Amino acid sequence: MSAPLIITDCPRPRRAVADDFAPLLGDFDLDAFDKHDATIFGLDSDLRLAYFNEAWVRFACENEGTVDLVDPSKALESPVLRGITPDLRPFYRDAFRSVLDEQKVWDHTYDCSSPTTVRFFHVEVLPLHDPATDKRGLLMVNSFTEPIGPFPIRTPNPQPNPKNYISTEGFLTECSHCRRFRRVDRPEQWDWLPEYINNPPRPVSHGLCIVCLEYYYPR
Numbered sequence: 001m002s003a004p005l006i007i008t009d010c011p012r013p014r015r016a017v018a019d020d021f022a023p024l025l026g027d028f029d030l031d032a033f034d035k036h037d038a039t040i041f042g043l044d045s046d047l048r049l050a051y052f053n054e055a056w057v058r059f060a061c062e063n064e065g066t067v068d069l070v071d072p073s074k075a076l077e078s079p080v081l082r083g084i085t086p087d088l089r090p091f092y093r094d095a096f097r098s099v100l101d102e103q104k105v106w107d108h109t110y111d112c113s114s115p116t117t118v119r120f121f122h123v124e125v126l127p128l129h130d131p132a133t134d135k136r137g138l139l140m141v142n143s144f145t146e147p148i149g150p151f152p153i154r155t156p157n158p159q160p161n162p163k164n165y166i167s168t169e170g171f172l173t174e175c176s177h178c179r180r181f182r183r184v185d186r187p188e189q190w191d192w193l194p195e196y197i198n199n200p201p202r203p204v205s206h207g208l209c210i211v212c213l214e215y216y217y218p219r
C-alpha cells in the first residue's frame with residue numbers, strides 16, 4: 001500500500017454529504033455550518049464519515065492532513081476509527097455506539113496538540129435519527145478550547161483569555177444547550193471553556209450557538 005499523500009495544494013473548502021446520509025441532516029442549515037470555525041461532521045451507523053463542513057477541509061489543510069481526508073470520493077464512507085490511534089479506538093467506538101443506541105448526547109475534551117502547539121478540543125456528539133427510515137447517525141461538533149499556544153505551555157487547567165469572550169457591554173454569551181461561549185472577535189465561533197461554566201469572570205447572557213439552534217429547534 002502506498003503512503004497517503006499529504007495535501008500540498010489546499011482545495012477550495014467545500015462541504016460533502018453522502019447521498020444516503022442527507023435525509024439524516026434533514027433541515028439543518030448546512031450553509032450556516034460552513035460559516036462555523038468548528039469542524040462539524042457526520043458519521044453513519046457504521047461509524048463511517050458521511051458529511052463534513054468547510055472547516056473540516058481547512059483544518060486538514062492547516063494540519064498537513066492527507067488528500068484522502070478532503071477528497072469526497074475517498075473520504076466519504078471511510079471508517080473514522082481508522083484515523084484514531086489504536087489504543088483509543090475501543091474508547092471512541094464504545095462511546096459512539098452508545099450515542100447511537102441510546103440517542104443521548106455525549107461530549108468529551110481531548111488533547112490534540114501538534115508538534116509545535118498545545119491544543120485541546122471539545123467534541124460534542126449528537127444522535128441523529130430519521131423516523132421515516134429508522135436510520136441513525138451522529139453529528140460531531142469539534143471546537144477549540146483555550147489556550148492555543150506554543151510548547152512548552154502545558155497546563156491541565158488552561159485559562160482562557162477573557163478579552164476574546166467579553167462583549168463591550170461586559171457580558172459573556174453562553175449557549176444554553178452545549179454551554180460553549182461565543183467569541184466576540186469571531187461571533188460565529190463558540191469555544192468550550194469549562195472554567196467559565198462554574199466561574200464566569202463576568203455576568204453571562206444566554207443564547208444558542210448555530211448547531212444547537214438547528215439541532216434543538218428545527219424549523
Ligand SMILES: [Zn+2]
Nearest residue numbers: 175178209212
Ligand atoms: Zn450550543
